[in-house]
Amino acid sequence: MARRLESWTTPGFMGREGGTDELDRALDRNVSRAVPPIVLALAAYYLLLSAFHMGVLGSEGHGVLAWATGGSALVLLLARGGLHLRPSLAGRGHLAGALVAVLVLANAYLEIVLTGEPWSTMYALLVLLGVGLFFLDWGWFALVAVAALAGWFLAASPHLPDREWFHFGLSLLMATGLSAIVLHLRRENRVRLEELRMKERVRQIELESALDQTERARKGGEEARRAMETAIVQVKESEERFRRLAEATFEGVVFYRDGKILDANPRATQYFGIAVSQMVGDPVLNLLAHEDREGARDGLLAPLGPGDRVRAEQMEVSARRYDGSLFQVELSVVDSLYQGHTARVMVVRDVTNQKRAERMLRRALEEAEANALAKNTFLANMSHELRTPLNSVIGFANILLKKQGGSLPLRELDFLRRIQSNGEHLLSLIEDILDLSKMDAQRLEVVREPVDLEALAGEVVRTLDLQARRKGLELTVDVPPDLSLTMADHRRLRQVLLNLVGNAVKFTAEGQVAIRVITDPDRGRPLRIEVEDTGIGIPAGELDEIFTPFHQVDQSRARAFGGTGLGLTISRSLCDLMGFQLGARSIEGQGSLFIVDLEPDLLPSPGPSVRGEGTASLAQGAERGSS
Template identity: 40%
Template sequence: MSTIDFGQLILDQTPDALIVTTPQGAVEHWTRGAQAVFGYTAAQAAGRTLADLIVPPGMVNAELALIAATLDQGFANYESMRRTRDGALLYIDSSSKAIRDADGTVRHILWSKKDVTALKVTRDAALAAARFGALVELLPDAIVMANAAGRIVLANRQAEELFGYRQGALRGQPLELLMPDRYHGPLVAQQVAHTLAPLPPTGFGRELFGRRANGDEFPVEITLSPVPAEDEVLVLSAIRDISERKRIEHALQEKNEALADASLAKDQFLSSMSHELRTPLNAIIGFTGTLLMGLPGPVNADQTHQLRTIQSSARHLLSLINDILDITKIASGNVELKSDLFDCRALLDGVAAMLAPLARQKGLTLEARVAEGDMTLRTDRRAVQQIVINLLNNAIKFTERGGVRLEARREPGSARALLIDVVDTGIGIAPEQRELIFRPFTQLDQGTTRQFEGTGLGLHLSDRLATLIGGSIAVRSTPGEGSVFTLRVPLRQG
């Protein structure tokens, strides 16, 4: 005749979780009721602590305090939130009792744990409906309120329609039901954080995906906010379907990528076409010069005037093409900077000599004043020369009387940079227009009868080149009196 362990039979027939642990909380006995509540088999639970098995992150210290209270007082009764094997949070009504041997030493702790989540949901749902039910129905967004265990206690009509559930079907369901599985872990962590924080954060928001009743995922913007309610904190989730916004953002991104690809193709095309565009113009300029010198034969005054017009127009067009090609090279990253070692004094004297005839044609004086001392630079010589030519050419163009000065000096109080000033007595620049002059294709003289010719590329190109060599351009100006453009060039590039 077999022997029946009536004690074990009674324990296993009890629907509540009955657990026996060591005084340190390690599981010694785990009933079928415990498996039904928390999801672990007896074999999976054996030897592990309750803190490791069923206590949510952040609540371990509270669990240790309960063990200490049980050992000290012999028992404890409390309600707490606990975690199942699959990560769900439950409200548990617990009691614990210390089991002592004959000499009074605690050998075991008997735990009784009853799942009261459904009862808690019913109570919280009634409280939420009474306090907030009418209000949330008036809001345009989907509103879902959950208790600290993440169980939905209130959902407005907009939320039920958005996620495809019939009226009342969401009550008591875990909040994770509305999110794809990949978000479940972080969402539980946020719920616990809201529960434990004495002053929980307000309006925690993020973009993620929602999941409808039929399994379809869609992008949502969700904002979590704590709502104090009696002895606990409810979590209000305001959820907005952002599918249309994401569609527009995606379309804009594709458009921007297409525009960027087209711009890059344009820059690469222009950069590669530099020889093809320049060669014919150089031939026109060269042959025009040959004709003007009379090498093929004499030309009359009328022909000379026409040839000079052709030559001037060709040079102007070549200058425009050069500027455009240089800008497209910079934009496409095809500019190769050199590290030249050169005397800046010689470079400035050469630029002044180059543009002196242009100044004389307008009746202007042109002076080059370079301070004494070492004026050696190690940077891209061509870039510095082009910047100075552009600045000096602009100064001459916009000056009708007086003169232009080209000055250079070491930066005061610093041995790291050279300052090159281009000073003119021209028309000046109004304060509100100074930010515009470095923009491409921008000219301050935009009237129908423009007084000054130009493309509006020179200053933009100069500013970009200055940045590439680690320098900068600053401007000071008084309308009607003139301007000072200052190029700052590091003594050593990089």
């Protein structure tokens, strides 16, 4: 026993060579436990990625990537099998983690070299973030980080100093710094934990030694035995008290027995504004507000049931400082030992700020709900009050045009047509604002039903054909035969298509506007609807903003074409409600392509820009438009 204790208390323990080696081994064991599941998860991921690349072998570089990812999955599976058959190999956690990281980085940089896409840097960025969450050793972290940065520079060097590549390189450096910070914090916490565990082992050995000496002393005399038993009781009491105080470091802790305060920690004295010496002997209920004392009496003074250490319920009461001021607290009660006798420990947590924040949040929520209700009520009333006279104006204008149009002078006839046109425009604006308000309040509902897209496209064309012919535009529909029905809200999907095709006609001076339905070639199921025009297009810097309410690309041109800037916003919201996705691609001066993904989870939209994220060339759409 003495030799065992000496081995733990030599100068090399905790901070010198012997302690450092033990600490490093403990850290490596922590890392080793995470290696097998990570290896298995990466193997599954690379199998799926290899299958994906095999599915697109016609594309450049995907054959090599398919072999590379498949080979990586095989290597990882073999490594996982080796770890299972030879558990001793798992003791080299940092080495295994570094090898896995290098394998993942090699795949990432191979994809960069083959595809030339800067976004492939994200794989290396994720690896750098991962090593900060995985490694606990600075040397291995530095090795992987240097390999990652050097590998990226070599793979990306043909593309530098392209601005987008520079952005991803800077992101990689920032990820390295963030990962280093995470590693530092994790290592500090883990080192402290391992040091505490080592110290606990020393304490256990010391206690075993003390018990051994006590046993030998008992044989030497009864007086020595009684003295040693007293020492053991005191050690256990001290350890129990220290442990419970450590559990409540950030809360106030008050020891009491028979309702009288025995002791308190410094945080409790800060809470109640009095020294421990002045608290001792006072009733514990005096720490509470007068109105809460009776309600808390049973919780603080009633005996705990057999086997209970902590009360299940928590009490929220008002506590009283010794200057008379009140503050909100949460209380819990545990049994403990104090000076060899059973006592109670009351744990106090100040929740004043939390309750204040809850009240402010509740008040803000009530105000927001009241404002939303007032806005919705106002819009509903105003839309009704405005639509009623507008319908009358539009109706009488239509009657006059039908019955008296041939007998009116040209100037009065033009006035009448303007009344009709402006009235319909104003009514459309009111409807758009009402729809937007319903969406904002989450009160707009959609009814999913089988929809014939060919018939729906025909309705849209018949509605807008006259407007297109007046501008000399060709309005075409391309719908494959034997098209199956799709589940959607017929009225809302028609509204979306009318907005998209109407915009295309409005902003196209010459050429054509095409409506296409793209299907799954195997089952004939509709996958997406495309609306393409040869109009003025959208500037690259504006493509992200076109779905913002009331946003119009060019205010000077918008005034010439008319509109409120709500059509695309409403269309995207309606698509979201139906489970679809609305995106756009455009080249200024050549035209635009709007895409409604009917099954976004199964097939992404073609091209690099989906749902307005960034700008891209109309490569595929432009070829169709010029054919």
